[in-house]
Amino acid sequence: MNVEYELSPTAWVREQTEKILKTGTTECVEINMRPVVLVTMRGAKSGKLRLVPLMRVEHNGSYAIVASRGGAPTHPAWYHNVKAEPRLELQDGTARGEYIAREVSGQERAEWWNRAVAAFPPYAEYQTKTDRLIPVLVLEPA
């Protein structure tokens, strides 16, 4: 049974996703020479399986995903998907696993925000472009 995946309507994102699917590894793509992971999540309204590439922020087997959307004034739609259904799959390189996402705040968010900015420095600039607090969600192995 072939599962119906929905790729991003944004061309450059869809192209990176297609490359990951074709090569079988997220190592075939990068942003500013920084690694990417591929998250598979359930659409909150459509129920579709959506494939969302995000920057790789990893620490001791857990990951953070950052709902930056380049510092746009509103959260990316995928943020609402993950809040509605926190169980998701993450692919890092060729490794894929089930994770449970939870939004973090306070000191825990600060720690993961530092890791995120170390992994992808533009996050710091994105946060200066919007007064929305960019959500950080930690993914722990299910």
Ligand SMILES: C[C@H](OP(=O)(O)OC[C@@H](O)[C@@H](O)[C@@H](O)Cn1c2nc(=O)[nH]c(=O)c-2cc2ccc(O)cc21)C(=O)N[C@@H](CCC(=O)N[C@@H](CCC(=O)O)C(=O)O)C(=O)O
């Ligand atoms: C364009 C829109 O995407 P979005 O979910 O807003 O997310 C925008 C971007 O964050 C998303 O494209 C990311 O993959 C971009 N992106 C990163 N985006 C980030 O926010 N952070 C990152 O670290 C990041 C890294 C990254 C690396 C590589 C790459 O190729 C892309 C990267 C989209 O896909 N819309 C679809 C689906 C939206 C959706 O998920 N709908 C839900 C409902 C959502 C709701 O309830 O509101 C559903 O299906 O039910 C549509 O409009 O049809």
